[in-house]
Amino acid sequence: MRLHICAVGRLRAGPERALVDDYLTRFDRTGRALGLGPVSVHEVEDRKGGGMEAEAPLLRRAVPAGALLAIMDERGRTMSSPDFAEMLARWRDAGRQDVAFLIGGADGLAPGLRAEADQAISFGAMVWPHMLVRVMLAEQIYRAASILAGAPYHRV
Template sequence: MRLKVLWVGKTQEEWVRRGIDEYAGRIGRYMAIDFAEAREEKGAAAEAMREREGERLLKLLPKNARLVLLDERGEQLTSPELARFLESNRDGGTQELVFAVGGAYGFSEAFRSRAFKTIALSRMTFTHQMVRIFLLEQIYRGFTIINGEPYHH
């Protein structure tokens, strides 16, 4: 299985880029991971922004990928539950698992309809920049749980 993370907008903060690099390196010990960035839409109504960003995200989505959306309305998983989800996809023949972080106004319905699963990292609101690091840390934590390593305790 390959992992891919899609997001809307450039990673602006250097400390966020360093965090992404750190966790991408850690995850890479377990599985290949790639990233793709869709251009952020600006200066339009929220629905138009979601639609345009959704079209861009769809172009980045591999044809047979299983798509997981990060959305505040999604299912909240514990770290062990996320680990089981990763493990079941890895062992169940999923070729490519894609996590997507939307723009400021979320996902279009067209993009949302492609999702296999929708999860929430928290009921709190975080910046889209920080969510990138939080997601990668949780994926890394999931792999350490799968492998019985002490990171999770």
Template structure:
């Protein structure tokens, strides 16, 4: 199964970019042992439209153009469902074992995610009710993907 993280906005150089790269590398290396073919992060350019509705629409079009046809779509949103790490790992395993070709995680722009994408999502995840900077959401997602991979491989990284 292929994992794809679509993130609106650029990750600037610095400590956040280094940490994101570290977790991306860990997921890539450990994921092969549990049936993850690849993981890739694609940055989507932020819209420069004047109004929020137009920005969301333009970003949604750019995101939709990158989503593979066979993908399960997962949105990251503060109003989504908060899954524990074990439940997150079980969800990935269920999709992998069910023959899901790709899973796409979307981190929307500052104005949120357009309704057209929300309608396509299998699940919407939250890292809590707080508003997080997009760079930190990317890091937290990559860390949770790494944690899920270690849970699925039986590694003691995660403690119950």
């Protein structure tokens, strides 16, 4: 099952990019044997500054046809790392070919785009900078593969 991180904004060289790259490289080594991966990152940018309504069609175009749509949103479901891993396994076992995780810009995701989501996921009630959400999502994807592989990275 291919995973796609579709995000508003360009992640430039720096600590956030290094962390995302590291976690996705780790995931690639662990996830492939589990039928997960690869992960591809699709970055979109609204150069005219139209906010979330202008970003929504750009994000829609980044999502592969037929992909399950999972949005990162503070109003979404909070879950434990094992629950997240189990959710990915369930999607994989149900025959999903692609899952797209959407991360909005500074203002979040447009209401219409949120309404299209198959799953809304939250990292808690706090609002996180969208660049950090990318890092946290990459880490949780890697952690999920580690949990599913029975590796000691995640301890309950």
